[in-house]
Amino acid sequence: MLEPTALRPVDSEVLDNIIWHSLVGAHARFSVGANEARRYSPGFTPIAGFADAQHPDFAALAPFCAPDEHLYIGGWSGQAPGGWHVHLETSMQQMVWGAPIPDVDPAFAAVPLAAQHVPQMLELVALRPPGPFGPRTRELGDYYGVIEHGRLVAMAGERLAASAWREISGVCTHPDVEGRGLAWRLIAKVVRSQMQRGEKPFLHVMSDNLHARRLYERMGFRFHQEIAVRVVSRL
Numbered sequence: 001m002l003e004p005t006a007l008r009p010v011d012s013e014v015l016d017n018i019i020w021h022s023l024v025g026a027h028a029r030f031s032v033g034a035n036e037a038r039r040y041s042p043g044f045t046p047i048a049g050f051a052d053a054q055h056p057d058f059a060a061l062a063p064f065c066a067p068d069e070h071l072y073i074g075g076w077s078g079q080a081p082g083g084w085h086v087h088l089e090t091s092m093q094q095m096v097w098g099a100p101i102p103d104v105d106p107a108f109a110a111v112p113l114a115a116q117h118v119p120q121m122l123e124l125v126a127l128r129p130p131g132p133f134g135p136r137t138r139e140l141g142d143y144y145g146v147i148e149h150g151r152l153v154a155m156a157g158e159r160l161a162a163s164a165w166r167e168i169s170g171v172c173t174h175p176d177v178e179g180r181g182l183a184w185r186l187i188a189k190v191v192r193s194q195m196q197r198g199e200k201p202f203l204h205v206m207s208d209n210l211h212a213r214r215l216y217e218r219m220g221f222r223f224h225q226e227i228a229v230r231v232v233s234r235l
Helices: 009-016 018-024 058-064 115-127 182-196 210-219
Strands: 031-033 037-040 047-050 071-074 084-097 144-148 151-162 165-173 200-206 221-234
Touching: 009 018, 009 165, 009 221, 018 031, 018 037, 018 047, 018 151, 031 058, 037 058, 084 210, 115 151, 115 165, 144 182, 151 182, 165 182, 182 200, 182 210, 200 210, 200 221, 210 221
Parallel strands: 047 071, 165 200
Antiparallel strands: 031 037, 037 047, 071 221, 084 200, 084 221, 144 151, 151 165
């Protein structure tokens, strides 16, 4: 059994409900909702959070969701209330950076991704889904990519943000270039940028994705906790 990374109580408290803290804090301007429930505005990323993650107030969330709109929710495993349907039940691991700042990689030709890259970003995530991603997800943080012959072949960026914690997300690589270490180098670039800003890198990875988990462990990420994940919609 994996042992959680030892963190200060205040740090662990934020990570335990990182979606909510992000939605009411650094990303409040990108969210809609009520006092007990919020979600990212349509177009950003289909994720919702609750003040009490283990006892979510779906009634408060309902006015901000279209029928049959699929939303990701973390930290909740109770019975679905009336008027809601659970489409998927799984789990993810939350991992935090536990190594020194990565070295500068001057030979790595990664470029910042801007609005003009969004169509290619959406094509790449459709081919290699990194998790919930929308046409405006890029606006939630810095994204970097590798472009070869005019085509985006790999990328990584940032999503959730609360206190000093900054999430690495959107990591995906085109199958034509897998095995070249592009994801590793992109993640290292994002981690280095975050640490230079005084932030604490962390990420989420699906529990059954052993390949990615081992990659992150070799890089310097450490297991913090297992989190239930559900995809739900309002009927």
